[in-house]
Amino acid sequence: MNRLIRPLYILVPGLVSILVSCGDKQTQQQAPPPPVQVTTYQVQRGEATSYDEYPAAVTPLKMVELRAMASGYVAGIYFEDGQRIKKGQRLYKIDQQQYQASVDQSVAQLRVAEANERRAQREAERYTALDKQEAIAKQVLDNALADLETAQMQVRAARAAVDQSRTGLNYSTINAPFAGTIGISQVRLGALVTQNQTLLNTLSTDNPMAVDFEVNQKEIVRFTALLQQGNGQDSTFTLALPDGSLYPHPGKIDLIDRAVNPQTGTIKVRLIFPNPGDLLKVGMTVNVRVKSTGSGASLLIPNKAVMEQMGEFFVYVVQGDSVRQQLVQLGNVVGDQIVVREGISENTPIVTEGIQKLRNGSKIQATPGSR
Template sequence: MRSILYTAFIGSILLAACGQQQQQAGPMAPAAVNVTLEAVKPGNPLYYDEFPATLTALNQVELRAQVSGFVTGIHFKDGQRVRKGQLLYSIDAQLYNANYQQAVANLNVQEANLARAQKDADRYHELQKNDAVARQLVDNADAALEVAKKQVDAAKASNAAAQTSVRYTRITAPFDGLIGISMVKPGAPVTAGQTILNTVSTTGEMAVDFNLDQSQIYRFSQLLNTTPKDSIFQLAFGSDEYPAPGKLVLLDRAVDAQTGTIKARVVFPNKEERLRAGMNGTLKVKNASGEQALLIPYKAVVEQLGEFFVYKKTDSSTVTQQKVVLGKPIGTDIIIQSGLQAGDSIVTQGVQNLREGAKIASVPPAAPAPAKQ
């Protein structure tokens, strides 16, 4: 019995000694995380800035009646090409012709009155030379002559207005272009300045107007001197690209103070008339600045609460989270606008196992998985 107690006492002493050794040794250091590192290198990547694009004609006008009446004739086929000055619509001109004839007759009357007033004034002036008429009668004759002249001027103005109304009953094409589908039919009533009859637009070239951030004004001002052969401006509709390049022709007069943008215009040739006003697509602008950029694999980026980070290697073989500002994605890579410098070493594989200050061990990149057959 005494030997058993002695053995238990010795065992307890040994256990206490082991516990003290473990407390003195402390917790074991975490193992290094295997990661793949890659140095950040500058490059000159080729990419396109993209802008939503709506095509507009360089010249387009809505045809509206300038006199009220009924449509008496449509002198074209919907969708056909028209020439400047070509007759398109006729509006009932009977009333306007009658008004014009009345204005001509009134002008003739006023001109006859003017001739009579002129003769009266001349006669009174001859009598005045011989002191054979009162001065008041001479003044009255001169006043009547001036009134007659003003009445002739008013009659001429009325005559011109009536003639213009007659001319407005014939609506002609304002320029060479393509006319749309007529909005009215023969016999339809139209109201001056309100009723839209049709739309005519040019088709030889089509414009893309888009809003440009004011920070890019300097870059695009330089692009004003490029030629279409440079292929800087391309137009795409989904996966289809328009074969002919465009040309930047203007930047608007001023920046919009509310949006901080300025309107720019790119013109595309349209000889085959494959482009139509109102089409929606994407304007692609090639990066032609010539400036180098930092490009890293997009898989190295970690997002946290709307901000973006990468794990950067420190001198002590640990990693620290480095905040970055992302730029244009290019395939599986992305441009870094700020936060990194050329030569920085970042983690590109094993990011999911890291935390701030974690110790790392560099390993070669993992081989890609074999394709399934």
């Protein structure tokens, strides 16, 4: 019997040692974690100026394609490519020899017709006097008057031919219809051009410039109100250039198109921008920035303070030495901040840095900071 009891005395001390060891490990695992180091920020009210952006294109207020109105060889080019042009300035000249010859010929034909008219006029006057004396047959006078009428019609036709030939001569010189900037010439000296076909160049105005963009038909009321109020020459309409920089001059609304596009449900709006530095170019793609009607004093928090879970947004609100998750309703983004519509109030402390280590109820060690 003693042999059976002895192993029990040997096993009991070992079992006690194992139980004590497990108890120490469980005590270590249940020890609270150290507080999380975080940076906090007090919610403040500020000017929440936001903008709605629309893709747009720069277009000139006036633009014309200069085409050859006469056929022949280019005899003169009187500008430099890309030059600013004055209204009426001579741009191109097409060889005028054949057009000048046509004018000279038509003028000579006019002189012949005028001479025939004078002869017919004298005969008609002479026969009219003789007819009063009943010295000639009536038929002779009628023929003389008919010849006079024919001569007069020939004069009118000859004058029309002169006008037409002079028009052709005038068309051989192309002048600027308005002031603007001319593009790169599509022809060179000596090139053969064809009437009404050959494109010579393009001329467009450059200051001010128009910017066209399309808005949904639901926004017609908004933009009509802006047009009627005359909002312009302030920060209501600004431009973001292709490189992301802001255009230094504000614009004003000029017009809203007459009809909605039935295929897209949009309507075109045109803005006018000054262009003193020639920074806006025809065809440039830009973004129109329209100041939101909801701009004003609002609660603002840093973007980095916001967390998202399953489509809901929340922040960590500081409560003493711990934090609590708080759902918020957000508005427009304003730079590195975002508008809070509901969920927190002004001067509420929230966590801005160290968020990734937090969960609801976490203990913290807070350091106040800026946004």
